Amino acid sequence: MFKIDALGKACPLPVIETKKALREHDVVETLVDNEIATQNLRKMAEQLGYIYQMDQDAPNHYKVVISKGNADLIDDEEPQVAEAIATVDDYIVVVDTNVMGRGSDELGKNLLKGFIYSLTEQDVLPEKVIFYNGGVQSVVEGSDSLEDIRGLAERGVEIYACGACLNFYELTAAVGEVTNMYRIVEMMRQAPKIVKP
Amino acid sequence: METVQQLIVCGGCNAKIGPGNLGELLADLPKATSEKLLVGFDSTDDAAVIKLREDLAIIQTLDFFPTMVTDPYLFGKIAAANALSDVYAMGGEVLSALNIVAFPEEKDLGILKEILRGGAEKVQEAGAILAGGHSIHDSSVKYGLSVTGTIDPTKIYQNNTCQLGDHLILTKPLGVSIITVGYSAEEISEEAFVKATTSMETLNKYAMAIIRNYEINSCTDVTGFGLAGHLHEMVNGQYSAEIDSARLPYFEEAYQGAKEFILTAGGQRNRNYMEDKIDFQLNDFGIEELLFDPQTSGGLLVSVPADEAAALVAELQAAGIPAQDFGTIIEKQDKELIVY
Numbered sequence: 001m002f003k004i005d006a007l008g009k010a011c012p013l014p015v016i017e018t019k020k021a022l023r024e025h026d027v028v029e030t031l032v033d034n035e036i037a038t039q040n041l042r043k044m045a046e047q048l049g050y051i052y053q054m055d056q057d058a059p060n061h062y063k064v065v066i067s068k069g070n071a072d073l074i075d076d077e078e079p080q081v082a083e084a085i086a087t088v089d090d091y092i093v094v095v096d097t098n099v100m101g102r103g104s105d106e107l108g109k110n111l112l113k114g115f116i117y118s119l120t121e122q123d124v125l126p127e128k129v130i131f132y133n134g135g136v137q138s139v140v141e142g143s144d145s146l147e148d149i150r151g152l153a154e155r156g157v158e159i160y161a162c163g164a165c166l167n168f169y170e171l172t173a174a175v176g177e178v179t180n181m182y183r184i185v186e187m188m189r190q191a192p193k194i195v196k197p
Numbered sequence: 198m199e200t201v202q203q204l205i206v207c208g209g210c211n212a213k214i215g216p217g218n219l220g221e222l223l224a225d226l227p228k229a230t231s232e233k234l235l236v237g238f239d240s241t242d243d244a245a246v247i248k249l250r251e252d253l254a255i256i257q258t259l260d261f262f263p264t265m266v267t268d269p270y271l272f273g274k275i276a277a278a279n280a281l282s283d284v285y286a287m288g289g290e291v292l293s294a295l296n297i298v299a300f301p302e303e304k305d306l307g308i309l310k311e312i313l314r315g316g317a318e319k320v321q322e323a324g325a326i327l328a329g330g331h332s333i334h335d336s337s338v339k340y341g342l343s344v345t346g347t348i349d350p351t352k353i354y355q356n357n358t359c360q361l362g363d364h365l366i367l368t369k370p371l372g373v374s375i376i377t378v379g380y381s382a383e384e385i386s387e388e389a390f391v392k393a394t395t396s397m398e399t400l401n402k403y404a405m406a407i408i409r410n411y412e413i414n415s416c417t418d419v420t421g422f423g424l425a426g427h428l429h430e431m432v433n434g435q436y437s438a439e440i441d442s443a444r445l446p447y448f449e450e451a452y453q454g455a456k457e458f459i460l461t462a463g464g465q466r467n468r469n470y471m472e473d474k475i476d477f478q479l480n481d482f483g484i485e486e487l488l489f490d491p492q493t494s495g496g497l498l499v500s501v502p503a504d505e506a507a508a509l510v511a512e513l514q515a516a517g518i519p520a521q522d523f524g525t526i527i528e529k530q531d532k533e534l535i536v537y
Contacts, residue, residue, distance in 0.1 A: 010462065011378070011460055011461050011462040011465070012378055012379065012382055012384075012458070012459045012460050012461060013382055015458050015459075015460050016382055016384060016458065016459065019457075019458050034462070036462045036465045036466060037462070039465050039468075039469070040458075040460040040461075040462070040465050043458075043460060043465070043482075044458045044460065047458070047482050163443060163444075177443070178443050178444075179443055180443055182449050182452060182453075183443075
């Protein structure tokens with residue numbers, strides 16, 4: 001077990017030192033001198049899906065042990081690390097255009113409509129569909145694909161539209177959630193597979 | 198790590214005593230009763246307001262805290278902007294200010310001079326008179342101002358008078374404590390730090406000059422209790438507030454930092470006080486932490502009738518103020534805040 005003496009250190013240092021130690025070690029013991037610091041360590045452990053134990057030895061002396069454990073030892077909620085294990089079928093779709101492919105835009109629009117319709121017919125639906133730039137034109141009133149996208153949403157597919165893009169085109173999303181670049185990057189980064197028209 | 202011309206980082210509004218503790222303690226104290234006291238500490242408002250004449254009241258407030266940045270000049274500017282803000286949050290004009298200083302006996306007085314220079318510049322920018330001050334020796338550096346302002350007693354913006362259907366506007370991005378403590382722990386970039394401190398030293402004077410022209414219902418400045426804590430005061434047990442996390446103004450680096458566990462003590466104290474009052478409908482730890490993050494010299498939180506919100510935000514943004522309409526006052530629910 002790796003030990004850290006963080007007595008006398010103010011947050012966020014005890015948490016950051018523990019986080020770094022957990023990269024190298026499976027079990028880390030951290031000594032802190034205040035309850036708030038133990039709560040911050042617990043918060044981190046919960047977010048990482050690790051096991052948290054705390055003993056108060058004296059009024060200003062707390063011993064926190066965080067261990068990676070193994071999944072079946074963790075009896076409360078599903079640990080978040082489980083998200084990283086995806087099945088081969090998991091995918092998200094990113095629509096970054098109002099036309100599919102290069103060549104004729106008229107054809108491209110029809111192809112995109114067909115693409116979105118075909119999504120609704122797949123054996124395995126995407127986890128999420130993210131629309132940005134010209135793609136947001138699909139999620140607004142008057143879009144040929146709006147009904148198909150609403151159908152996906154009703155079947156549990158998360159629909160996201162880029163807020164800055166809607167603003168740029170002066171459009172309002174008629175389905176799904178408006179999101180920002182940070183979340184778009186995060187969703188794409190975490191996706192096991194990205195499918196684009 | 199401390200060099201001669203640098204300060205140790207230990208606080209800002211992150212050092213504020215938690216709202217729960219303070220409320221219990223104040224509840225037992227004798228309360229002043231005077232018709233002249235228009236806003237006192239029986240409410241939880243930003244400053245006291247005392248009526249002098251039918252058309253004139255004075256605002257009294259003081260604010261000081263430990264250092265949150267190592268540069269003494271920058272610390273002086275931020276502490277002063279933070280102290281002056283309470284007057285703006287009530288809708289008033291600042292009149293005069295007095296320095297409050299605690300400084301270690303053995304420390305180089307050149308550092309103190311830099312702090313006072315930063316403070317004096319902000320008081321000057323505010324158009325107020327810096328009229329003196331009081332300084333003591335203490336083991337750690339603290340600085341702030343006692344500020345007096347003036348206001349028309351019929352035009353006081355209180356922090357707990359929002360109305361059903363109001364939109365909620367915030368004029369500065371959230372996340373400055375995460376950024377300043379993260380920067381001192383070398384977990385946050387210099388670039389993000391400069392963005393956050395620039396925001397902190399910006400006077401709320403400019404935002405209020407615009408807000409004043411609208412029929413707003415309630416206003417406060419977001420400081421140590423974090424956005425969640427200040428919204429708790431604003432809904433005042435009568436309403437709930439819906440928060441659209443996609444429209445919340447915040448520093449991206451703070452959001453990212455929270456997810457990397459740059460966790461502050463002040464943020465956790467605010468979480469302990471507010472967590473059971475909030476329905477988080479999204480699973481986003483970063484957004485949660487931003488709502489609890491104590492703000493030093495934070496923005497103005499304005500509750501404005503829905504039909505005025507768009508025009509107010511547009512005018513603020515046109516003036517270079519990064520204001521966002523991020524939420525709505527709704528009928529009271531089980532939880533005070535609903536975050537989606």
